[in-house]
Every structure is written in structure tokens, then in C-alpha cells.
Amino acid sequence: MMKRYDVVVIGAGVSGAAIARRLSAYRLSIALLEKEIDVSFGVSKANSGVIHGGFHHSPDLLKSRLEIQGNLMYDKLQRELHFPFRRCGILVAAFSTEEMRIVQELYNRGVANGAIGIELCNGDRMHMLEPKLNSDVMGGLFAPGGGIVEPYRLVFSLVESAVLNGVDLHTNFDVAGVEKSGKTGSEDREYVLHGSDGQSIRGRWVINAAGLFADRISGLFGAEDFRIHPRKGEEFLLDREASAHTGRVIFPVPNPVSKGMLVIPTVEGTTMIGPTALETDDKEDLATSSENFEKVFYSARRLIPSVSERDIITSFAGLRPSLEDGDFYIARSEKAERFVQVAGIQSPGLTAAPAIAEYVKDLLKQGGLELTEDPDYQGEIPAVPRFRSMSLHEQDAAVKADPAYGNIICRCENVSEAEVVAAIRRGHTSLDGIKFYTRAGMGRCQGGFCSYKILQILRRETGLPWEKITKRGRKSWIVRERISPAKTS
């Protein structure tokens, strides 16, 4: 029998994951569907990971409200879910009196939005807060509440918590068709969702959190007609040793379309610069280009002169799922019953995610879904200790408790076999999934040494044959086949 859920969430990015986890605190049966092999492989994987300070957008937008609320929810969330997050603070650097005027506007917006502790700074204060800033910076804005997060780890933790509380996660479920059953307006009205590979699921309520493809999902439900415009952002990651590593997130003064290109100290000690902002038509276009390379470095070096191309370890692109009016579109559909739109979640979607989840929960309640708290709900998930962040003493204890901590798999990032195994047991069965969960392969050698070791552990733990193991699902196979005896000589 096809399983029937109270709520089906489409899309396991940060929005869908936060929603599923929030709802898992109630007595509801919930399914979370994701077309990729792992969660967070959409927009939520490739972004700047900044928890914004609440001063970029005007107070009349929904996203400004959710940004501020979401930001404030991060401390508790981290205590429960243990993802890497740090409130390092944000600086906006101005180079002219002209730019200082815009900074003043940002300040006013921040105050109107309710951003805590923001201050206007002169040049000296700016350089004290970040000594690596260009000496030409004449002043700016400081938002101490801003921070940085490892975005995919956030999503992994949200999903893990949701699953712990009974949510059924279905990866490789690409929603391609929808049937309605039961009479319009009646209690037994429900949806049957069909995957492109023939699997199906039934649900009374459906939440569309499909990121770049939210317009397509809305269409399948015969709901509102809107279009998601992808806006590409390219980012470059610099080595841990890069001298450009700053203590805070550094923004330039924004222009009307974009917050500009930043210098970001990541939570894990590398430095990221970017992103660009370019409209594209193709929702799968994640290619980087050489023109943007120059643009990003030029602009980052203007903020922090010690930024150097020599430190690049990798680059990537992400697509912002934006709507025409620039705001989030979160509402119960007026055309399809028990269907909630969570669309246009571009930046600051990551920041806002916990607040988006609250907001959606309230929409469901208003729409008549009964929410009874589940007394068994567990807010916290068990932490996986990370070898690289332990003291020698803790490392000793960890190895004694589990010898697999003594087997170092990734030498750049000091990741142990125990962490790789933990990733696999939590359902991360592709090379990228393991990489994003553990950091193995994310360091300066980018997997040159550890890839084959991870392939071996994956094979041992999952029983998958070599050629079925992929980088990130579908046809991203790593090796094609075994050498046949005839070909070895």
C-alpha cells in the first residue's frame, strides 16, 4: 500500500529541511522528498554561508522580517544540532563619502528592522575591527550579530533531526506528476505524487520548497503561475593558510541589484570570495567562467589587499532562485487546496530558514491542520566528534573508544575513518555527500589522496559495487568497470 502522509514536503534544501524538522515536533506523519541522491544538493549547497545582519533589505519585505527572526534563532539551533556556526560579525566597508551615505541608509534600515547592536564606524574603528582591510576604507557599518555557517552541514543536521523525530526521507524522488483524489473542499481530498521513476506517495498537505524548480512544482499542482529566475553566483575558495583570512565577513557597499562580492572567513578556517550575480536562463548551469574569476579577485582585493590567486583551492557556482519582485513568496495557494508555496527563497534564505519554518507552521495551522505537540519530540541530535577539533587528550580517548578514529583518511583536513563511517550510516552514500558531511576531500589536495580510501569504505559499508558509486548520484560514476583479465597485460 502506498503510504499516506499528513504532510509531504517537496525539496530537501534548507527551507524544506527546516520545515520538516519544525513539523516533526507535532503528531503528524511527514515525508520529505528530494530528487537528488542526497539532501542539500540544490541551492543550499553552493552559497556564501553568511548569516546576515538584517540591514540589507527594507523593512516592508517579508524576507527582512524572516531574516532578523531567523538570525536570532541560530544560537539555540546550533546547541541542538551542532553544525558549524559562528557569530563573527559583519562589516560593510565604504571608500568615499558617497558610499558612507549609502552605509547610513543601511544603518537606518537595520535599526528599522530591529538588528541588534549595529553601529556606524569611522575608519579607525573599521581598521580596529579588521586590521586586514584596505587602508583606503574610510568608514562603514558593523553588525555584530552577523555570522557564518556551513550551509550543507546545517541542512544535514536539520534532516537528521527530522528523521530522528519520525520524518520519512525519500531521496532520488523526483516529483514529476500529481493526481488529486477526493472531492474539492472535502476532508478526504488528497494528492498522489508520482516520481519520474514510477514511485508514488500520498499526502493531504503538500509544501512546495523546490528551490529553483518551485515554479514547475506549482504548475504540476495547477496552482499559481510564476517564474523562478536563476541568478548565478560564482565563488572561489582559498586555502586555510591564505593570509587574506579575516576575522569578520567583509561586504562592499551594495548596489541596487546585489549585495556585492564579499570576503568570507568560513567557519572551517578557509577563506571564500564572491559571489558574482548574473542572470541565466538555465537552471542547471553551474559552470564557472574566467571573466568572473578576474572580477571576483579584483573586487575582493579592493577590500582585502592580501587576497591572492595563488591560494585558490577550488571554485564553484550557485543559482539564486529569485522571483520578479525580489521578495520571498510564502503563502497558502489560492488555487490548490492544502498546498503551500515556499518560493523565491534567494538570499537571505539560509539566514531566514528557521523563521521560514515557523511561518509555514503557522500557515498550516491557520489552514486547519491540527497541530498537537508530540511529547516524544527530541530537539537534540547526537554530535559526531570531529578528530580535527579535538585536543590530543580527546583524540586519545576517542581512539580508545573506537579504533576507527585512529585511521586518518583525509590528511589535509584530518578526517578519520570513524567520521566517514558515521556519514555513510547517516545516509550520505555519494563521494560528495561524504565530502560535505566530513570535509574529507575538501582541503588543498581536493581528494587526490583520500578518494580511493573513501571509495573502499563506501564499498565495504554499503555493499555497492565500485561502478555503482557516484560523485553525486545519477550518471556521475567514478570508475566504469573492473579491468577484465584479458586487458591487464
Add this chain to the structure above:
Amino acid sequence: MKHTEFDAVVIGGGASGLSAAAEMSRGGASVAVVEREETLGGILNQCIHNGFGLHQYNEELTGPEYAERCIRDLDGLSVKVFTGMTVTLMETEEGTQLLYGFSRESGMVRFRCRAIVLAMGCRERNRGNLGTPGTRPSGIFTAGLAQRLVNIDGMVPGRECVIVGSGDIGLIMARRMTWIGARVRGVIEIQPYPAGITRNIVQCLRDFDIPLYLSHSITRIYGKDRISGVDVAPVRNAGGEASGAFHIPCDTLLLSVGLVPENEISRKAGVRLHPETGGPVVDARYMTSVTGIFACGNVLHVHDLVDYASEEARHCGQAVLDYLSGVSAGEQLRVGAGRNVKYVVPGRFALTGKNRFYLRSMITGTGARLCVRLGGIEVLRRKLPYVQPSEMISFDLAADEDAISSRFTTGGDETDLEVSLEIPEKEGA
């Protein structure tokens, strides 16, 4: 935690680490070798082609055969070997060294010793270092990773292959991929001349009709899940006739674009690194900027021949013995890279005994002369038949060489040695 003590601990059980360990043990020191892999031999184990040991043994051995000899050299010596163990940290504490190693079997082990020999080898430069734009599909391997997958795990990485970089590793993989039934559609080299030795160009490319595109580079990578092709274009400003850009479809891309000494833990321990070699700065006795920590082999600078790595490691082992027995290093002169020389290792000249130097040329050509000057005055001049950046040059210079000793008795204050390569006029290009 387990505690253990040795005179010297070697990090890395490749050709260099094993040679240094044997040398030190023969000299009477108590020695441990710590190797992260389950087996000794290092990179040699995956190099199943022959061409190793010509200088050392006057024989053409395969990598594993050469490794076997290095391991056999330990027979009868009391070198303690820890395999499957990774060193994650080194600390110096009032004249003694502390090292922390982790393994599945032994858990955490703390080594206390008087000298450490760094012999960690090197890693390969990767796509991130190239900065090639495009998508990020699967199927992009460093040549060494592909070599490991083919030669040790018995895998076929793909069927249609493009190789970037014409260094020896890239060339050998071109042949290897052909042997396992893949089609190698081209080797792309950014320089106007091949980076590998002529023998490999002939035996690995010509014999299999694999095209070599000199003065070309890949400019874009395509493919959503698995790589589907690359754009190749002539390098701007390159001499000769430049054809247009073209596309090569492929399902596999191998990168053979250089090696970088592996010095993560050295750096953490405060070892100063050389901007050109990527390895530690060492003095005439292979000691790094941290007293008691020595380095040799690929972790010091990248060697193309294992013979050189072994030889250097033996010198290093000798120097450690001296250090352990309290023999003073004596006075040392600074050694610098002059014209057309990328670097010279070691960076110091000892005023006692023989000194052996290794250097890399920045030029290609015949009839070059190696010149060593002391305070501007030539003390050594030697004709070299042929030089190219990919082939390491070595030479000896003794402290009692007339020019050097006389220089000292005159008491000049310019005491730097400068090594340069000079091409006589006309012949230079």
C-alpha cells in the same frame, strides 16, 4: 596513550624514508619509521612501469621492485616500523622532539626522539590549482589517483580520455590507459616543449599514435554528471602557427600538472618553507629551520628519479648521525639560485668535506654551462650536454677545492655561493 623513545623517527616509509632509516640504523642509532599506508614503499608501489634504479642498481626495475630492495635493505637492521599510522603533530620540547601518531591498531602513540626526518613525499596539483572554468562533473582525476585506481585496485576510470600535462606521469598514464582499453584522445601541454623525457614521448605517445598538443591548454570543462568534453585552445602569445580552439569529447580527464611537497605538519611545527621548492629550507646537513628536524626526498623538493631521492636520503641520514653524536656543523655558506636556475638544494655549503647539490633549470637547450661563483668569483664551471626543467641536475663541490679555500684565506667578506646556468651566445634561444 603509548609512549616510546628512539634516537630518530622518520615520517614516511617511501624510498627516501627507508634509505634514511637504513643509513641511520647502520650507524648505530635507534630508529623508527612511521608510514600511513599499510605497506612500505610509498609512491613506488603504484608505479608498475620500469625505469627505476638505473643509477642506483644499474638495472631497470619497476617501482614495486625498487621498493622491495629498499625494504630488504632493512633486513638485519633494528629499524622499528609502524605502518597504518599517520603522524598528525610534531612538537619541540627543550632539545627533544615529540611526535604523535595514530593508527587503528595501536591507537595514539607518542614518540620522543632527538631527531626527526621528514620524508612525507608530495601531493599532486589538482583542478582547483588550474582554475579551469566550466562545470564540476565526476571523471576528473589527478594522474596519480588514476594510476592508483588502475594499478592497485584494478579499475577502468573511463573509456575516452584526455590528459593535461606531458610530464612523465602523464605520459606513462597515456600508455597505461591505452593498455586497459581506453582511447587517449590527446595530451595537452601548455609549454612549447614536452615536460617529460624523450623516451617516454616515444614509448608512451608515438608508439600508440596519441596526439600531443604543445602550446595548448584546456579552457573549459563540460558535463553535468560525468565529464563530457573539454575545449582546447592554443596558448595566447605562443610562438609558431596557432591553430584555432577545438573541442574534444571525453568521459575522463587526467591532470598531470605538477607535484607539491607535502608539508602540512612541517608547517604546523614551525618549519620554514622555500617559496620555489615548496619544501623546507635546509642547511648543508639537511636540517630545517627547527633544530633537530631534517628533511629529504620529495618532501624537500620534487625528484624525477628515485635514485636521487635515495641518495639524498642517505646523505641526510649521515648528517643526522653526526648531529646525534654531537659533531658540530661548522661554518656554512649561503647558497643561492642565480641566472636560469629555479632553485638549489640544500641552501647551505659546509666548509668541511664534500657537498652535493641538486638544482632545477629554468631553460631548455644544449651546451649550457653550470657556473658556481663565490663572492662573484667563479669556483666551478662545467659543461652540461642538455638541460631542461624536468630533469634534475646534480653536482659536487668540495670545501677543499682550491678556489674555495684560497678565497677564505684572503678573507673576503662576500661569502655567498651563487649557482647559475649560462648558455653561450648564439646558441641561446
